[in-house]
Amino acid sequence: MSSERLFRWPSLLAVAALFLVWRVLTIGTAGITLHVDEAQYWGWAQHLSWGYFSKPPGIAALIAASTALFGDCVLGSKALAMLCYPLSALLVYGLVRDARDARAAWWCALAVLTLPIFAWLGLAVTTDALLVLAWSAMLRLYVDALRDDRLWRWLLLGLVCGAGLLSKYTMLAGLLSALLHLLLCERQRLARPGPWLAAGLALLCLAPNLWWNIQHDFPTLRHTAKITVERDGGGPLALLEFVASQWGCFGPLLGAAFIAALPSARQRTPAGDFARLLLCFALPLWLLASAQAYAGKANANWAAPAFVPASILAVLWLRDSGRQRWLWAAIVLNIAISAIVYHGSAVLRAFGANPPTPYAQVIGWDRLAQQLEPWLDAYPQAIPVAGNRTLIAHLQYELRDRQLSVARWNPDGSVRDHYELTQSLTLPPGAPLLYLSTAALPSDIASRFARHEHLASLATGSRGPGTTRRLEIYLLDDFQKP
Incomplete structure (x- = not known):
């Protein structure tokens, strides 16, 4: 097999399948059941509605489809959510292949597949699964719409953003990211109907959930507002802890590469244009989550979608600067981190230790x-x-x-x-x-x-x-x- 054939999507699909099997085996051998949030979402899936107390209906619909296909067991409840992360990597492959080349696309997708945050979230069924998939699809479709300004592309983008909103209101930050990029780099597009129709269709998709909230005295909106503004600590130390958690979720070397890649967005070249686009879909969400951390509380997964464009930028910078060995090292290190999280406590127990397990709650x-x-x-x-x-x-x-x-x-x-x-x-x-x-x-x-x-x-x-x-x-x- 030639080296170029190696970097096509079938080989990536095989790698994604291996990581999925690894996660399935990890769940099966750890003896875990559902987390309290997962069990609650499973309950929602038994009574489908346009809204629930703390979340829009996307997660309930996902579990309902998953259990219809695979049964109500632990793996059956998680199955489709677990697939969202490999699918996101495949979307990244298509995005970068069209923007750069197949080899760069393969490495970017592999980086997304092996991120520590997705390794951990990939064991669970959470609202982040659909959100990350929708964010990745939004990024791909947005670039396609900029390249080929056909109305149907903008409408498809609006539908995907609407699906993301029905998963988690955080998708609103994705719409704002697109608006930011249009204002900074594609201002002339705002005079055309495509972007506005996309935004309008996305909000229209959310309308049934808003109507459900009106009928039930706005429980989801109240809950979202409460966790967004509540003060539970906060201050510089909380912000520092959040930033450290993001670095760990990214992986040390890949996180360092992202920081080093930031100046590349200043270049007036096609690569610089692409870097600015990626930053527009990563930095605003991180800044918002950081502000929440400083104000009182922010969980490490609240900015999960930002890791997709950030990983692309980090990998492209490593490749463009001739640091392929560092890219290898970053990915191997992230896989090692995932292995330690998945199996570290079990290995220590095999040697007679009694360490805490990351699965204690389940x-x-x-x-x-x-x-x-x-x-x-x-x-x-x-x-x-x-x-x-x-x-x-x-x-x-x-x-x-x-x-x-x-x-x-x-x-x-x-x-x-x-x-x-x-x-x-x-x-x-x-x-x-x-x-x-x-x-x-x-x-x-x-x-x-x-x-x-x-x-x-x-x-x-x-x-x-x-x-x-x-x-x-x-x-x-x-x-x-x-």
Whole structure:
């Protein structure tokens, strides 16, 4: 096989398949179940709607399609989300191949495939999966629309951006990134209908979700605004921690190459034009997330889509500056980081150590639910109730075969999470309650019932620090008005 044939898309597809198989095997051998957010999203997928408490409907639709194809098991729930990252790399290949050449495109796609942040997110089903895919498609279609100013290309771009908005409102930053690039580099395009029709169609796609919010007193918009402006620390140290997390998510060498590549955007050449475009789709989102970190809170994944254009810029700079060995080293290092995260704790345990596992939050819920089943059978008339969304999400997923529904204890009628919105128990009916908790029965709940009995304390075995799951079961009867 010639070297040029090696750098065509079939070989990239084979590499992407290998990384996907690696992630599937990692999930299968780690003995993990769904994260609380994943379990909640799975619950959403059982009742498709145009909106949910904390997110637009894209993630629920994705899981519904995934489970229809692959079943409700852990891998079946995650399957289509896991595919989003290899598909994003293939979109990067097409983008860079048209802008530069197939060899450069192959390396850019490989860099995206091996990013530590996507290695970690690639094990889960999150809103970032569809968002990163939509962002990658937006970037590709935007460049195509600039190159061939046909109306259908702009309309297709608008549909993709609309799909991104239905996954996560962060996609609005993508629309602003495109506007920024048009203002800085393609101002004459703003006099044409294409960009405006694309933006209008994207917002039109979001309209059903906005209408759902209106009907339900804006829960998603309120939640998004709250986590955007809430103060939970903040300041220079929080900003520094966020920047450090982004460097780790990028990989040390590739992150350094991105910083070194920034001056290339000043060049008045086709390469400089492409660099400016990439920066317009990376820096604004990072600046927004950094501002959120300084103001109070920003999770490492909040700027996940920015890594796609940033990786392209870093790889092209390494290749253009003759640093191919550094590119090899950057990718090998990122693969090593992923391997350490995936398997490091298991390897140490094989040598007798007891290190914390990165999967601590997703271990043991299946075994805890199995222990609960006999108590549900013993008290079939009792209504299962819990005081937090973590228990409700996990138990409803793990006991999905019996279609368990757990009510959310919520005597004041407030709406602070999805279950308070949809499964709230404000006034107990005449039937007894089976109250489920990770701690002792709160006195303010016990005082509302004439009879309450502690039935059992359940616990799972430990598979490392933080992996033991506990559950207290109480029988409550004869509700007394406070």
